[in-house]
Amino acid sequence: MRFLADSKEYSLDKEHFGDFLNDEENPIKDIDEDYILEILKGKKLDFEKAYYNYSCVNCKSEKQGKSKAYEFYEYHFYLYTKDGVVVSNSFQTEEGESYARLEKVGKVNNSYIVSIIICAECGYFEIEIEEFEV
Secondary structure, three states: OEEEEOOEEEEOOOOOEEEEEOOOOOOOOOOOHHHHHHHHOOOOOOOEEEEEOOOOOOOOOOOOOOOOOEEEEEEEEEEEEEOOEEEEEOOOOOOOOOHHHHHHOOOOOEEEEEEEEEEOOOOOEEEEEEEOOO
């Protein structure tokens, strides 16, 4: 999977993959980076520029100019689970099928935010999953 940002091409592939961080307190069962990348396959993703106070663990990028932060790109979406197993995600929910409605009928009982974080310098990326109350 590839995308352009600021005239530079980035790839979400094994070569650039760094780390997969599942929620520490309530991890999702049977999930890994391949599962996440499969969900994203074929989707038009709109990454936004993000700034962190730590550098990329891969390239140890330098701060740009007088900036006090390091440049990254981020994309977020949501996973909905039932008893720790993914049953849906924010790409699958149809109109009128909100998380609250799915929860009300007992199809889901927890939600997570998935963050794809890409170093603007070298393209190294991480996937982070955190429990998130919708």
